[in-house]
Amino acid sequence: MPDFWLSSGYYLLERAADNQLAVTDDYLRAYFNRPEVVPVEESCDAERALHAALMEAPRRAVTPAELLRIEDEDARENYEIVLNFRDHLLRHGTIEAAYAALFKLDGPVEPVRLAPIFLDQMVHVILRGLLEGCEDPFRLRAAELLFRSQKVTIQDGNIMLADEEVIDLYASTGGFGDLGRLIVEAQTPLRQIDLDVMTEENVHDYWERADRFDMVLDITFGRPGLDALCRVLEIWIAHFVGADVRIAPVQSISDDRWSWHVGLDSISTNILNELYEGQEVSEERLADVLSLFRLEFRDPNAMLPQLAGRPIYLGLAKGENDLLRVKPQNLLVNLPLAETV
Numbered sequence: 106m107p108d109f110w111l112s113s114g115y116y117l118l119e120r121a122a123d124n125q126l127a128v129t130d131d132y133l134r135a136y137f138n139r140p141e142v143v144p145v146e147e148s149c150d151a152e153r154a155l156h157a158a159l160m161e162a163p164r165r166a167v168t169p170a171e172l173l174r175i176e177d178e179d180a181r182e183n184y185e186i187v188l189n190f191r192d193h194l195l196r197h198g199t200i201e202a203a204y205a206a207l208f209k210l211d212g213p214v215e216p217v218r219l220a221p222i223f224l225d226q227m228v229h230v231i232l233r234g235l236l237e238g239c240e241d242p243f244r245l246r247a248a249e250l251l252f253r254s255q256k257v258t259i260q261d262g263n264i265m266l267a268d269e270e271v272i273d274l275y276a277s278t279g280g281f282g283d284l285g286r287l288i289v290e291a292q293t294p295l296r297q298i299d300l301d302v303m304t305e306e307n308v309h310d311y312w313e314r315a316d317r318f319d320m321v322l323d324i325t326f327g328r329p330g331l332d333a334l335c336r337v338l339e340i341w342i343a344h345f346v347g348a349d350v351r352i353a354p355v356q357s358i359s360d361d362r363w364s365w366h367v368g369l370d371s372i373s374t375n376i377l378n379e380l381y382e383g384q385e386v387s388e389e390r391l392a393d394v395l396s397l398f399r400l401e402f403r404d405p406n407a408m409l410p411q412l413a414g415r416p417i418y419l420g421l422a423k424g425e426n427d428l429l430r431v432k433p434q435n436l437l438v439n440l441p442l443a444e445t446v
């Protein structure tokens with residue numbers, strides 16, 4: 106099988122006995138080699154010494170005094186941010202446990218604040234592990250929605266998702282790198298952004314482009330991209346909460362006994378809440394809803410008794426500037442799971 110998502114750092118981790126991803130020294134070293142942390146020509150001796158010590162022993166304790174000796178304030182702050190993340194990982198031992206601790210999956214929410222990029226990176230590498238051996242590029246592209254924000258374009262009823270970062274890059278460089286950026290700064294028009302939409306004919310191109318995140322996903326109802334997203338969400342739920350569920354797209358919610366719903370993002374959460382409560386929702390806001398899903402537990406005993414056997418409805422919606430930002434944690438904290446003793 107071709108490889109994918111080398112940028113996730115998956116091969117720097119090890120499998121724990123419970124099939125979770127165990128944190129390793131090499132994985133931690135990758136963070137100390139990030140551009141925000143690695144010393145530059147202007148770095149002081151204290152910063153260089155600390156970096157060398159962490160590369161030698163990435164789990165070593167760092168005292169406040171060591172950080173204060175770093176002369177550059179921005180560099181000092183960057184070290185504090187990365188070390189805060191490192192310490193969180195080390196407290197839990199695996200990527201999954203570190204992620205779950207942030208969303209009360211195994212107890213109280215841990216009072217730690219992490220930069221949003223670290224959350225995305227944890228989801229990225231967890232999904233890389235879950236999708237090991239996957240032969241369906243549609244599923245891999247759909248999984249990107251869980252850790253990379255998407256720009257939504259709707260044309261003739263077709264719902265197209267393109268990576269926000271890639272779109273921004275093309276907008277600033279026209280896809281021509283530094284040369285393109287110079288042209289943009291000179292206010293010279295560049296060609297229109299033209300990214301490839303993933304189809305049955307070109308789907309295998311994904312293997313060569315997986316770390317470029319530059320293929321457009323069509324999540325129109327009935328298309329492979331939407332079905333692929335359902336399969337990814339099922340895998341995600343099974344891995345974290347152990348529930349075997351089946352998810353399928355629906356075009357509307359026509360259920361007099363509608364009992365429970367989960368928004369996959371903040372926008373759909375608000376819209377579904379208002380609809381459930383019987384509030385009037387404008388057509389303009391309803392148009393922001395991209396997809397609806399029906400989730401069913403294969404074992405009703407895994408649900409709260411009062412909801413056993415009832416479907417759960419999911420929503421996906423775009424927000425301001427036509428951006429879609431999926432919150433995969435919503436599926437882990439908001440499902441009506443049976444209480445365990």
